[in-house]
Every structure is written in structure tokens, then in C-alpha cells.
Amino acid sequence: MKKEDKMLAKENKELIKKYPFLLVRNRFSGKVQDGYDYTWTELDAMPEGWRKAFGLKMCEELKVALGDLVDKYRIMQIKEKFGELRWYDAGSTKAAYDVISKYTKLSRSICIECGEPATKITTGWISPYCDEHFPGGDFIPVSELEIELKEEDIEE
Ligand SMILES: [Zn+2]
Numbered sequence: 001m002k003k004e005d006k007m008l009a010k011e012n013k014e015l016i017k018k019y020p021f022l023l024v025r026n027r028f029s030g031k032v033q034d035g036y037d038y039t040w041t042e043l044d045a046m047p048e049g050w051r052k053a054f055g056l057k058m059c060e061e062l063k064v065a066l067g068d069l070v071d072k073y074r075i076m077q078i079k080e081k082f083g084e085l086r087w088y089d090a091g092s093t094k095a096a097y098d099v100i101s102k103y104t105k106l107s108r109s110i111c112i113e114c115g116e117p118a119t120k121i122t123t124g125w126i127s128p129y130c131d132e133h134f135p136g137g138d139f140i141p142v143s144e145l146e147i148e149l150k151e152e153d154i155e156e
Helices: 003-018 048-071 094-107 142-155
Strands: 074-081 084-090 120-122 127-129 139-141
Touching: 048 094, 084 094, 120 142, 139 142
Parallel strands: none
Antiparallel strands: 074 084, 120 127, 120 139
């Protein structure tokens, strides 16, 4: 293992010790893959900007919300869809669901690249960006976002 990977694995082990649901498991069997080397965790699927802005804070709040159930809680998938965070799980509680809902909403107004407040939402591939990372093209201002997303939700 390369030196960087060793350091990364060490950091990730600490992270997983704190937040056991970040351990990468087979979605169906729940088993940890043979030879899993801790060079990645479930949180790596979260877009960089969001992870920077609230990734660990969200994990901490989830842990608190899950209480004793934290060891049984599983992440199924973390991704971006329609410009917002999607966090799919199993073994959730109402309190954990509320945490996820809060950050899903928050993600719509945070730059997916850097974690700064977003100003524009691209409309082709819907994503929130700050002025610096806005890739160009059609967009709607973040201030008009609420209405747009409600329409998207209906279509889904
Ligand atoms: Zn940015």
C-alpha cells in the first residue's frame, strides 16, 4: 500500500469507529468486502463541496438521532439528484429521517464543488454552484429555487 493510502486508511478507520454506518458493505448481504482496505468510505460518494460544508456534521447528527440503533443503520447510496443530496438508507429512525431531510434541503443552496453558498443552479444538469464554479450555460438564481424544485418533485 502506498504511503498516502496508508494515511487515508488510518483516517478512515477513525472515521468508521466514530460513524460505523460509513463502513462499506455489500448492499444485499451486509457483509464487508473481502480485502476491504479502508481507503474509501460511504461518505466518499458525497460530492466534494457538500462533504466539505456539512458531511461530518451530518454524520454526527445522524449518530445522535440514531442512538442505540447506530450499529444497525446502513447507508444504501449517497448521491446527487436534481441538484440536491440524496441519502438512501436502511434501519432509519424518524429523528434520522429529519436530519437527512434538513441536509437535503440545505444542499440545494451549497456549491457542489467547494461548499460555499451557491448563487446559481444550472438547468441542464441541475446542480448548485457559487459564482466561481458556475460552469456557464442556462441557470436559475438560487433565490428562485424553492418553486423549481417543487415542480421537479411532482414529476418524479
Ligand atoms: Zn464553488
